Structures are given as structure tokens and as C-alpha cells.
Amino acid sequence: MRTGWPTQLAQLILVLGLAPLLTGVTRKVRARLLRRRGASVVQPYRDLLKLIRKEVVVAENASWLFRAAPYVIFATTWVAAALVPTFATGLPLGAAADLIVIVALLGTARFMLALAGLDVGTSFGGIGSSREMMFASLAEPAMLMAVFTLSLFAGSTELSSISAFMLGPRAGLSISVALALVALIIVALGENARIPVDNPATHLELTMVHEAMILEYSGRHLAVIEAAAFVKLLLYLSLIACVFVPWGTAVAGAGLFGYALGLGLYAGKLALLGFLLSVFETAIAKMRVFRVPEFLGVALMLGLLGTMLLFVSRAPH
Amino acid sequence: MLRALFAELSPLATHRGWPRVAVDADTWRAIGEALREGKLDLLAEWGDAGAVHCALYEPATRGVQIATIAAHEGRAPSLAVFHAPASRLERALADLYGIEVVGLPDQRAWLDHGRWPVRAPLAAQPRPASASASPAYRFLEAQGPGLHQVPVGPVHAGIIEPGHFRFTASGETVVRLEERLGYTHKGIEKSIVGRSVNDAARLAARVSGDSTVAYSFAFARAIEAALDSSPPPRALWLRAVMAELERIANHLGDIGAICNDASFAMLHAECGILRERTLRACARAFGHRLMMDRIVPGGVTTDLTADGEKEIGALCTRLTREFPELIELYDNTASLQDRTVGTGIVSTRLAAAFAAPGYVGRASSRLFDARVHLPYPPYDVAPLEIAVRHEGDVDARVWVRILEVQRSVLWLQSALGALPGGPVRLALPAATAESTESTAVVEGFRGDILTYVRIGAGQLIERCHLRDPSWLSWPLLEAAIEGNILADFPLCNKSFNCSYSGHDL
Numbered sequence: 001m002r003t004g005w006p007t008q009l010a011q012l013i014l015v016l017g018l019a020p021l022l023t024g025v026t027r028k029v030r031a032r033l034l035r036r037r038g039a040s041v042v043q044p045y046r047d048l049l050k051l052i053r054k055e056v057v058v059a060e061n062a063s064w065l066f067r068a069a070p071y072v073i074f075a076t077t078w079v080a081a082a083l084v085p086t087f088a089t090g091l092p093l094g095a096a097a098d099l100i101v102i103v104a105l106l107g108t109a110r111f112m113l114a115l116a117g118l119d120v121g122t123s124f125g126g127i128g129s130s131r132e133m134m135f136a137s138l139a140e141p142a143m144l145m146a147v148f149t150l151s152l153f154a155g156s157t158e159l160s161s162i163s164a165f166m167l168g169p170r171a172g173l174s175i176s177v178a179l180a181l182v183a184l185i186i187v188a189l190g191e192n193a194r195i196p197v198d199n200p201a202t203h204l205e206l207t208m209v210h211e212a213m214i215l216e217y218s219g220r221h222l223a224v225i226e227a228a229a230f231v232k233l234l235l236y237l238s239l240i241a242c243v244f245v246p247w248g249t250a251v252a253g254a255g256l257f258g259y260a261l262g263l264g265l266y267a268g269k270l271a272l273l274g275f276l277l278s279v280f281e282t283a284i285a286k287m288r289v290f291r292v293p294e295f296l297g298v299a300l301m302l303g304l305l306g307t308m309l310l311f312v313s314r315a316p317h
Numbered sequence: 318m319l320r321a322l323f324a325e326l327s328p329l330a331t332h333r334g335w336p337r338v339a340v341d342a343d344t345w346r347a348i349g350e351a352l353r354e355g356k357l358d359l360l361a362e363w364g365d366a367g368a369v370h371c372a373l374y375e376p377a378t379r380g381v382q383i384a385t386i387a388a389h390e391g392r393a394p395s396l397a398v399f400h401a402p403a404s405r406l407e408r409a410l411a412d413l414y415g416i417e418v419v420g421l422p423d424q425r426a427w428l429d430h431g432r433w434p435v436r437a438p439l440a441a442q443p444r445p446a447s448a449s450a451s452p453a454y455r456f457l458e459a460q461g462p463g464l465h466q467v468p469v470g471p472v473h474a475g476i477i478e479p480g481h482f483r484f485t486a487s488g489e490t491v492v493r494l495e496e497r498l499g500y501t502h503k504g505i506e507k508s509i510v511g512r513s514v515n516d517a518a519r520l521a522a523r524v525s526g527d528s529t530v531a532y533s534f535a536f537a538r539a540i541e542a543a544l545d546s547s548p549p550p551r552a553l554w555l556r557a558v559m560a561e562l563e564r565i566a567n568h569l570g571d572i573g574a575i576c577n578d579a580s581f582a583m584l585h586a587e588c589g590i591l592r593e594r595t596l597r598a599c600a601r602a603f604g605h606r607l608m609m610d611r612i613v614p615g616g617v618t619t620d621l622t623a624d625g626e627k628e629i630g631a632l633c634t635r636l637t638r639e640f641p642e643l644i645e646l647y648d649n650t651a652s653l654q655d656r657t658v659g660t661g662i663v664s665t666r667l668a669a670a671f672a673a674p675g676y677v678g679r680a681s682s683r684l685f686d687a688r689v690h691l692p693y694p695p696y697d698v699a700p701l702e703i704a705v706r707h708e709g710d711v712d713a714r715v716w717v718r719i720l721e722v723q724r725s726v727l728w729l730q731s732a733l734g735a736l737p738g739g740p741v742r743l744a745l746p747a748a749t750a751e752s753t754e755s756t757a758v759v760e761g762f763r764g765d766i767l768t769y770v771r772i773g774a775g776q777l778i779e780r781c782h783l784r785d786p787s788w789l790s791w792p793l794l795e796a797a798i799e800g801n802i803l804a805d806f807p808l809c810n811k812s813f814n815c816s817y818s819g820h821d822l
């Protein structure tokens with residue numbers, strides 16, 4: 001346990017510090033794929049700094065909720081991200097908070113964001129919130145089903161245990177886990193407002209989802225929300241890395257070399273996943289809004305199938 | 318139909334080119350009925366001092382006729398009462414000339430938002446603007462349970478021109494869209510009066526920047542026809558070369574932008590590269606990327622050198638090599654096709670009734686291209702094949718553009734080998750004592766641009782009307798979006814790509 005808390009603290013700082021870079025890298029890769037030079041990978045940090053320094057403009061009819069929401073969104077997302085083992089497992093907070101807590105924290109953040117979108121009473125905020133909730137009604141159960149599949153497979157809802165189980169000899173290849181992976185990827189695309197569900201770079205008011213809800217935000221409020229969005233992307237990629245490619249993650253008491261290796265491998269995994277995300281986003285157009293529930297419905301069905309398969313295949317024992 | 322209506326009336330001697338006749342209220346009514354029955358197309362309707370003109374096209378005979386009705390005591394009968402597409406044109410001429418259009422079903426102001434310093438600025442005696450604030454604009458209603466309004470614009474989140482869109486939606490489905498335009502009104506038709514021909518040509522070239530060649534072309538043709546002058550043959554060909562280059566550049570930009578609105582950024586980037594190559598070739602061949610002010614009444618200002626010819630030839634070669642790959646990408650990307658196919662359909666009936674210009678009309682089976690159906694030199698001796706699709710959706714409008722790019726490239730390649738020699742500009746003849754007038758139609762990339770010019774003593778412009786094709790396609794956008802979802806509006810809007818500036822004038 002002695003190494004636990006320093007690791008947990010390092011993890012808290014790491015996810016926050018690394019998240020803008022990850023977004024910067026995905027933007028850079030996308031720009032290069034589109035034969036543009038692209039902004040520097042540290043541009044998201046500069047954007048955050050710029051926004052923090054700027055004056056906050058709040059709509060006249062905004063309530064306290066509008067002002068409080070950014071901080072709640074940021075705090076819940078940050079805590080959720082800190083619960084996912086990144087470069088080392090055995091996080092002390094992990095024992096208290098499992099995968100289901102992560103889903104709940106993200107749900108809280110989404111709830112606040114949707115409320116904030118409605119709070120000012122502009123039509124775009126309303127459209128954004130309504131679409132977000134439409135998507136969420138499928139994305140959240142899909143996420144939960146994927147979580148259940150993994151938990152049943154590994155016999156635990158705690159991420160460190162799942163990660164350790166995946167490394168162990170009893171894991172092997174499983175159709176259920178593959179289904180859960182696909183479900184998780186689909187949910188990750190939807191939750192992070194990526195193409196084909198939403199376009200993080202759009203300027204078209206009528207097609208926005210995430211951007212529509214935060215249209216009225218400015219200054220440090222916007223900075224905090226943007227930072228939460230960066231952290232959320234990092235969270236999902238970390239989650240996928242932690243569960244499906246757990247190799248090299250340092251275990252408690254691994255020693256300095258073990259931690260350094262874990263850190264290096266983690267950075268490599270993130271970079272690879274970010275690259276794949278950009279390639280995927282470049283190769284596909286955005287869906288019609290009403291196609292998105294079908295898309296997320298696929299994730300839900302895959303999660304459900306994964307869970308059922310586990311029960312069916314274990315029945316004789 | 319035109320003959321039946323106008324055979325007994327003698328054309329006015331002052332109007333050169335297509336005939337113009339003065340008609341009475343009965344004939345005006347007969348025109349309205351012919352428009353309603355679809356026997357004639359309304360190309361334009363515009364005001365004048367104490368009169369209202371309309372330009373009619375008969376698809377069966379490819380004839381064009383201008384008809385004029387006098388506005389007695391500031392009142393003229395309406396065509397919109399028979400033929401809805403005339404509505405906005407009549408609302409605009411009422412705003413500009415203070416003519417009361419009797420019977421016009423929609424009496425709301427159109428271009429005049431109540432913020433001009435005067436009212437009826439083009440009338441002989443403009444009225445001072447009323448001191449009291451003008452009444453709020455009343456948008457058309459849609460009633461039903463759960464309907465809500467979504468106002469969009471006039472200031473948009475992107476860098477585009479200003480225009481207001483009022484959506485009434487049921488959830489995501491659009492029940493009604495109403496446009497409100499006029500935010501970029503610059504008073505061009507007022508400002509152009511009294512200018513010399515060359516001065517006016519510069520102003521006409523700036524009505525809508527992306528169509529500067531087409532506007533200069535249309536204006537020059539109207540002036541030359543009014544003055545009975547003909548530019549040298551080489552100038553005629555160079556004009557068409559510029560017009561086709563403009564069309565290629567704009568269509569490439571549009572195809573990319575439409576795909577970008579479906580968040581398929583790759584085609585946007587690739588088309589952007591080809592468009593940039595086109596503009597650079599234009600800059601090297603004609604000394605200006607957009608070829609602004611290169612066409613003037615009397616000819617063109619810049620001759621095409623042998624090097625310039627090579628530049629354009631190289632561009633054509635590049636386009637024939639690289640563009641097909643992009644078409645294949647467009648056609649084979651299922652996720653993109655899913656967005657464009659079946660979205661924003663304009664029915665064949667509406668396209669015909671509104672005389673839908675350019676790709677909007679041709680994507681909905683309307684067989685009209687001014688280069689083919691009202692051919693002007695050099696297209697009369699070097700014809701193009703018209704590009705038509707029948708589906709009327711976003712995909713069809715993209716395909717018409719794709720086909721037009723390809724055909725323009727082919728046309729350029731054959732034209733470059735056939736350019737006549739000789740001078741490129743002649744002096745215009747001196748003006749006659751009496752005023753003369755003419756109307757010209759030129760096919761810009763958006764569709765047919767109609768220009769009416771009356772030129773008086775000292776070669777000064779007395780009246781100039783520049784009708785952007787967007788006047789006829791903007792109303793169709795309202796019809797195209799009906800029953801679609803809100804999130805598909807940007808895609809539909811971009812596939813129309815109407816001009817705000819050209820419309821608001």
C-alpha cells in the first residue's frame with residue numbers, strides 16, 4: 001500500500017497533464033492525413049491558457065447551475081479518469097470505486113452538461129441537450145453491458161483485477177470480450193463527440209451536439225469544460241488500453257524500472273489508439289442524427305450478447 | 318405562347334436584342350396565367366421609373382420576351398397572384414421603387430428592414446424613412462402540438478454571409494423553414510445609376526465575388542448589345558475561357574464544402590487543393606486569381622499569352638488525371654452517400670415552376686442551361702453538353718457539378734486549340750442621343766444571370782438590373798428542407814450554395 005498513494009497522486013496529475021497533449025496529437029494526425037500542416041500538438045494547452053485568461057460572459061438569465069456545472073463536470077470526469085489504471089495498477093482509490101462508479105461519474109457529468117445546455121434557454125442548447133440525452137439513453141446501458149461482460153469474465157468489477165486477470169493464464173481468447181471491446185469503442189466514439197456521431201470541429205449550429213450545449217460558455221468556464229472533454233477522451237482510451245492491452249502495466253511495488261516501463265508503454269498505447277482514432281475519423285462521414293441511436297444500439301446489443309454468451313458457455317459448470 | 322401573347326404588339330425600338338413590348342393590364346394578366354400553367358418561365362421581374370418589367374422564357378421555342386406594364390399612379394398589377402415565384406421579386410421592387418403591387422398576396426417588406434435612411438430609394442422621389450420603428454417582421458406560422466421555433470442567424474457560427482432562417486420543427490423534423498434575407502443590401506442598383514460604362518462595369522463585377530467573371534460577362538454583353546457593338550472574336554473566346562475556369566473553381570469548392578458539411582473532411586481537403594491549383598493557373602494566365610475586372614464592355618483587358626495557354630492546358634491535364642479519383646472516393650464512401658442520397662429533394666414540378674437556375678434546376682430534370690438554350694458566342698459555335706440528373710437530391714446536385722467540371726475541362730481543352738487571333742478590345746461606339754437598352758443572360762456557375770441595362774446620353778447608366786440566379790433558388794431551399802431533419806439543413810443549404818450578396822444587392 002505504501003506505493004499506492006504516490007501512484008494514485010501521480011495518476012491524478014498525469015491524466016490531467018497528458019489529456020490536452022492526446023487531443024493535440026489526434027488533431028495533428030488528422031491534419032496530416034488531410035494534407036494540412038496542422039497546429040502544434042501543444043495547441044490545446046495554449047487554448048486552455050487563453051480561455052482561462054479571458055473574461056467570462058454569462059447570459060443574463062443564467063442560473064447558479066450554469067456557473068456551477070463546468071466545475072462539477074470537470075471534477076467528476078477527472079476523478080473518473082483517475083480511477084482507471086494508466087501506467088500502474090493497484091490504485092488505492094480503485095478498491096473503493098469500480099467500473100460502475102466510473103460509469104456513474106460520467107453519467108453525472110453528462111447530466112450536468114445537459115442541464116447547463118437547457119439552463120440559458122437558447123434553442124441550440126435545447127437541441128444539443130435533447131440529442132445528447134437521446135444518445136445517452138443507449139450509450140449508457142451499452143457501456144454498462146460492456147462492463148458487465150468484462151466483470152463476469154474476470155470475476156470482478158474492479159479495474160486492476162480485470163487488468164490482472166487479462167494478463168493471467170485463464171484469460172485466453174473470448175468472443176464475449178471481443179464483443180465488449182467493439183461495444184466499448186462505439187460508446188467511446190459517441191461519448192467523446194467524435195465522427196461519425198458528432199464532429200468536434202464543426203461550426204454548423206444545427207448539426208452540433210456537444211458544441212451546442214456549451215455554445216453559451218466562455219472564459220474559464222469554457223476552459224474547464226474543454227479540459228473535461230480532453231480528460232474524457234484520455235479516460236476512454238486508457239480504459240481500452242487497460243483492459244484489452246494490459247501488457248507492461250506496472251503492478252504495485254514493481255520498482256522504478258517497472259514504473260518507467262509502464263509509463264513509456266502507456267504513452268505508446270495512447271499514441272497508437274489516438275492515431276487509429278484519427279485514421280477512422282478521416283475515413284468516414286458523419287451520420288444522420290437519427291442513425292446514431294441505431295449505431296449505439298449496436299453497441300448495446302453487442303454488450304448484451306457478450307453477457308449472455310458468458311452465461312450460456314458457463315452453464316454446464 | 319409568346320407569339321400568341323405578343324404577336325400583335327410591336328417591339329420598342331430602343332430595346333436591342335430580345336424584343337421588349339409595352340403591355341396593358343389584360344395582357345399582363347394573360348402572362349400571369351401562362352406562367353401559372355407552366356407554358357412560360359419567369360426569368361426576372363424588376364421595377365423601373367413608373368413601370369414594371371418582366372423577362373419571360375418559353376422552353377418550347379427557346380424564345381425570350383421582355384414585357385413592361387406602366388405603373389399608373391404608382392400602382393401595378395401583380396404576377397405573384399398567379400405565380401408564386403414572382404412574390405419575392407415583387408416585394409423587392411415594391412421596396413425599391415415604392416410601387417404598390419396590387420394583388421400581391423404577401424405585402425411584407427423584403428429587402429427593406431426599416432433601417433434604410435430613406436424609403437423607396439430608387440423612386441423619383443424617395444420618401445423619408447418613418448421616424449417610428451417599423452413593425453416587427455411577422456414570420457409565417459405553423460400550428461400543431463409540440464412545434465417549436467429555432468431561429469438561426471443572421472450571424473452564424475462560421476464565416477459565411479448573413480441571413481436569417483426561421484425553422485419551425487417538431488422535434489428534429491422541419492415543418493417549415495422561412496428565410497429572411499436582405500442583410501447585405503448595398504444599394505448597388507441605386508449606386509450604379511449615373512455612372513460611366515467602365516465605372517459601372519467595376520461595380521457589376523462586385524455584386525457577388527465568386528461570380529465576378531459571369532457578372533462582368535453579363536454586364537458587358539448587355540452594354541454591347543445596347544450600343545450595337547461587337548467585341549473582337551478573340552475577346553469572345555477568352556471570356557468563355559475565364560467563365561469556364563470560374564465555374565471549375567467554384568464547383569470544386571462546392572463539392573468539397575458539401576462533403577465537409579457531412580464531416581467528410583478528406584474530400585474537402587483534396588478538392589481544396591484542386592481549386593487552389595485552378596485559381597493559381599488563373600492568376601498566372603490572367604493576372605488575377607478570381608479574374609476580376611478582366612472582362613469589360615468592348616472586350617477583355619488581359620490577353621492570354623502562349624505561357625498562359627500552357628498553364629491552362631496543364632491545369633486541364635491535371636484535372637483529368639486527379640479529379641476522377643475524387644469522384645470515385647465520393648461515389649464509394651457509403652457513409653457519405655448515406656447523407657447525400659435522398660436528402661433535400663426538390664421536385665421536378667417545383668424546379669420547373671420556379672425556373673430553377675443552374676445545378677438546382679438541372680439536378681431536378683429542368684433542361685435549361687443558358688449556354689445551350691440561349692447560346693451566346695462562342696458557345697453558339699462551340700456547344701457544350703448539358704448535365705442533367707433527375708433525383709433532385711443533394712447527391713444529384715453534387716453530380717451535376719461533377720459532370721459540369723468534367724465537361725468544362727473538355728470544352729477548355731478544345732477551345733485552347735481553336736482560339737482566334739487578333740485584338741482583344743475595341744473602343745465602344747459613342748452613345749446616341751436617345752437612350753438605348755438591352756437584356757442579356759449569361760450562365761454563371763450558380764445559373765443564369767440576367768442583366769438589363771439602359772444607357773443614356775454621355776454613355777451614363779440610367780437603369781441597370783442585375784438578377785442573381787439565387788433569386789430563383791432561395792425559395793426552393795425552403796421547399797427542399799421540408800420533412801428533412803434540422804441537422805441536414807447545412808448539407809442542403811451548401812448543395813444550393815445561393816448567394817446572399819447577389820440576392821440582397
